[in-house]
Every structure is written in structure tokens, then in C-alpha cells.
Amino acid sequence: MYSWLQASLDQLCQRASQNRLHHALLLKGFKGIGKTKFAEQLGRFLLCANKQTVPEQGYAACGQCQSCLLLGAGNHPDLYEIRSDKQIGVDAIREAIKKLSGSSQLSGAKVLVIHDAHTMTESSANALLKTLEEPTNNTFLLLLSAQAERLLPTILSRCEKVALASPTKQACIAWLKQQGYQNVDDAMLRLYGASPLLLIERLNTPPKINYQDVIQSIDALRTGQADAADLAIKWQDEAINMVKWLQIWLVDQLKKDATNAESLWKMHSLCVSANVQLRNPGVNKTLVLVNILQSMVK
Ligand SMILES: [Zn+2]
The missing domain is CATH 3.40.50.300 (P-loop containing nucleotide triphosphate hydrolases)
Structure with missing residues (x-):
């Protein structure tokens, strides 16, 4: 076990x-x-x-x-x-x-x-x-x-x-090592660490969009070089992952600089409701993503 x-x-x-x-x-x-x-x-x-x-x-x-x-x-x-x-x-x-x-x-x-x-x-x-x-x-x-x-x-x-509880980060890393996965990317651990079997699946077939892409896209969005609707269309097939990446990005921002804490937490709560909405099979994923991305535009 x-x-x-x-x-x-x-x-x-x-x-x-x-x-x-x-x-x-x-x-x-x-x-x-x-x-x-x-x-x-x-x-x-x-x-x-x-x-x-x-x-x-x-x-x-x-x-x-x-x-x-x-x-x-x-x-x-x-x-x-x-x-x-x-x-x-x-x-x-x-x-x-x-x-x-x-x-x-x-x-x-x-x-x-x-x-x-x-x-x-x-x-x-x-x-x-x-x-x-x-x-x-x-x-x-x-x-x-x-x-x-x-x-x-x-x-x-x-x-x-x-x-049934997910493993701690340390337990997850130890288990991954036993399975032959050394030095797993920290962003992947943060995204999938609570679901180790899914993490292994993703390590074998990495998601099309990784955390670095997300960081770059958010920068482009916030500096007016990218459009929320275009990004939402590009990300819609991986909407659930994208929302998780955005949550990780928001938490990273909060750690770096708490002066914008209030607006960052607002965006975070949009992500939390988006997670619930995206579980509904009939949901329009693009709209859900646009809603969050627009809130990120400065
Ligand atoms: Zn027996």
C-alpha cells in the first residue's frame, strides 16, 4: 500500500x-x-x-x-x-x-x-x-x-x-524517487503533489503548457501585450490545470509583495469558484478563464 x-x-x-x-x-x-x-x-x-x-x-x-x-x-x-x-x-x-x-x-x-x-x-x-x-x-x-x-x-x-489524505510533499518526493523519478520540477510537485499517481502520469506525458509559459503569458497580459480572450481560448483545453497554475502564481506574488494582497486574494477567490464551475461538464471553459484573466489586467 x-x-x-x-x-x-x-x-x-x-x-x-x-x-x-x-x-x-x-x-x-x-x-x-x-x-x-x-x-x-x-x-x-x-x-x-x-x-x-x-x-x-x-x-x-x-x-x-x-x-x-x-x-x-x-x-x-x-x-x-x-x-x-x-x-x-x-x-x-x-x-x-x-x-x-x-x-x-x-x-x-x-x-x-x-x-x-x-x-x-x-x-x-x-x-x-x-x-x-x-x-x-x-x-x-x-x-x-x-x-x-x-x-x-x-x-x-x-x-x-x-x-483519505494526500502525502506530504516530503513523502511524495520520497515515493517518486522509489518509482525512479528524481529531481521532479517543483512547479509540477505543487500542481500535482496531492495526487501522486496523476503526477506520474503527467511526468510521462507533460502538459502542453508549463508553469514558465503561464508566468510569461501573465506578464504579457499585464503589460498589454496579450489579450485575455486569446489566452482563454488557447488554454481552454487545459482549463483546470490553468486555474491551478494561476493560483500558484498568485500565491507566489503574495509571498513576494504583500502590498497588493487584497486584489490578489480577490483573483484567488475567483480561481476557487472557477475550480467549482469547471467541474460542471457543460460549462463554457473559455468564459470561466476570461473572467479570471480580465481581473489580472492591471
Ligand atoms: Zn486469505
């Missing part, structure tokens, strides 16, 4: 081994912090017939029982997963609930993992409610989400929320 998630995993495994684990967990945290692997390891532990539960030795699945072997082969009859690129439809939920309502094939626990749970439609979420309220015996539902605020309140209130 990733070092920054180990303590949370141990805690849940400990509670599971004492039969004190809530049957519905919402595992929430930034995209790219390792939620999928976390759910996989927790599921493995829950399903294992011969768990290692001596605190001093750590909590782990045995790796040898029938359940562990089936999981290793990717073929466990009591593990169900729902994932979808866009939306999780009601049929997928109903099918999973039907499977969960039967008895366990291996006489152990049953686990349902719902990836990107915030993509459930309203009817999917409603179909899941009864199972969340009255689960069948020894059944665990693991809901994963990087945007938990988009889940219906009825779902949120029925789950125990487990906030």
Missing part, C-alpha cells in the same frame, strides 16, 4: 477484525491518491478467510486461502465492482444488489466496490439506498469518490466517510 494510506488502511482492517467496521464506507480523496488500490486491499482483507490480525505483525490478507487465490486470479465470486466512464446507470446498481442479496459463494463476506460513486444517476443512487440502510449479512459497500460533494445527501448520510 502507498505509505500515505497505510495508517488509514490499518485502522479499517483493525476495526474489521473486531467486527466494528461500518458496512458502507465512502472512501473520498483527491483523484490520483490511490483510492482504487486502497479499496482493493481492504476488499482483499474483508474477503480473506484467514486474515492476519495480530496488531504487531500488521493487518493483511493471508494470500493463500481460496478467497485470496481467486482474487489473485481476478475471479472472486463475492466481489462485485461497478465502474463507468460517464454515468453509473440504475441497471448496474440493480444487478449488483441482486447479487448481494444472495448468499456468499465462499461463505465469507461479500464486497461491492463502486468506483467514481458520484457518477451514479439519481435513480441509481435511489436504487442503492435500501441496501445501504439494510445490507445483507456480512456485506460491505465501498464507495469511492474524488467528488464526494456531488453525492446525494441521502447517500452521504448512510455512509461512514473515510477521508
Whole structure:
């Protein structure tokens, strides 16, 4: 398990081994912090017939029982997963609930993992409610989400929320070194350090626009050599990254010179609302960017 998630995993495994684990967990945290692997390891532990539960030795699945072997082969009859690129439809939920309502094939626990749970439609979420309220015996539902605020309140209130933390900067750097990435650019660390797996993806395929480009463009904008609308059009495909870069730039300005603090914080709060707006699939990204960029013109 990733070092920054180990303590949370141990805690849940400990509670599971004492039969004190809530049957519905919402595992929430930034995209790219390792939620999928976390759910996989927790599921493995829950399903294992011969768990290692001596605190001093750590909590782990045995790796040898029938359940562990089936999981290793990717073929466990009591593990169900729902994932979808866009939306999780009601049929997928109903099918999973039907499977969960039967008895366990291996006489152990049953686990349902719902990836990107915030993509459930309203009817999917409603179909899941009864199972969340009255689960069948020894059944665990693991809901994963990087945007938990988009889940219906009825779902949120029925789950125990487990906030998975991102690594500290030092932990992230140490982990990157283990993965063979030395001397990672500080701007990339600041942009993606909270999402290490995403950071590695970006290091392999660097964004088209880097922080140096952003600094130069803002200078040009503030000295009248660039136009906010032109920049917004150029940046719209990477709008979310661009807003993050702008936030980093604003924080850097504040550190250098606090005399403009008030206007800089105003721009920063525009960025914060832009982050929320950009999560809406139908949003006009150019307009969102223009709004911030115009506020930066002196
Ligand atoms: Zn096992």
C-alpha cells in the first residue's frame, strides 16, 4: 500500500477484525491518491478467510486461502465492482444488489466496490439506498469518490466517510524517487503533489503548457501585450490545470509583495469558484478563464 494510506488502511482492517467496521464506507480523496488500490486491499482483507490480525505483525490478507487465490486470479465470486466512464446507470446498481442479496459463494463476506460513486444517476443512487440502510449479512459497500460533494445527501448520510489524505510533499518526493523519478520540477510537485499517481502520469506525458509559459503569458497580459480572450481560448483545453497554475502564481506574488494582497486574494477567490464551475461538464471553459484573466489586467 502507498505509505500515505497505510495508517488509514490499518485502522479499517483493525476495526474489521473486531467486527466494528461500518458496512458502507465512502472512501473520498483527491483523484490520483490511490483510492482504487486502497479499496482493493481492504476488499482483499474483508474477503480473506484467514486474515492476519495480530496488531504487531500488521493487518493483511493471508494470500493463500481460496478467497485470496481467486482474487489473485481476478475471479472472486463475492466481489462485485461497478465502474463507468460517464454515468453509473440504475441497471448496474440493480444487478449488483441482486447479487448481494444472495448468499456468499465462499461463505465469507461479500464486497461491492463502486468506483467514481458520484457518477451514479439519481435513480441509481435511489436504487442503492435500501441496501445501504439494510445490507445483507456480512456485506460491505465501498464507495469511492474524488467528488464526494456531488453525492446525494441521502447517500452521504448512510455512509461512514473515510477521508483519505494526500502525502506530504516530503513523502511524495520520497515515493517518486522509489518509482525512479528524481529531481521532479517543483512547479509540477505543487500542481500535482496531492495526487501522486496523476503526477506520474503527467511526468510521462507533460502538459502542453508549463508553469514558465503561464508566468510569461501573465506578464504579457499585464503589460498589454496579450489579450485575455486569446489566452482563454488557447488554454481552454487545459482549463483546470490553468486555474491551478494561476493560483500558484498568485500565491507566489503574495509571498513576494504583500502590498497588493487584497486584489490578489480577490483573483484567488475567483480561481476557487472557477475550480467549482469547471467541474460542471457543460460549462463554457473559455468564459470561466476570461473572467479570471480580465481581473489580472492591471
Ligand atoms: Zn486469505
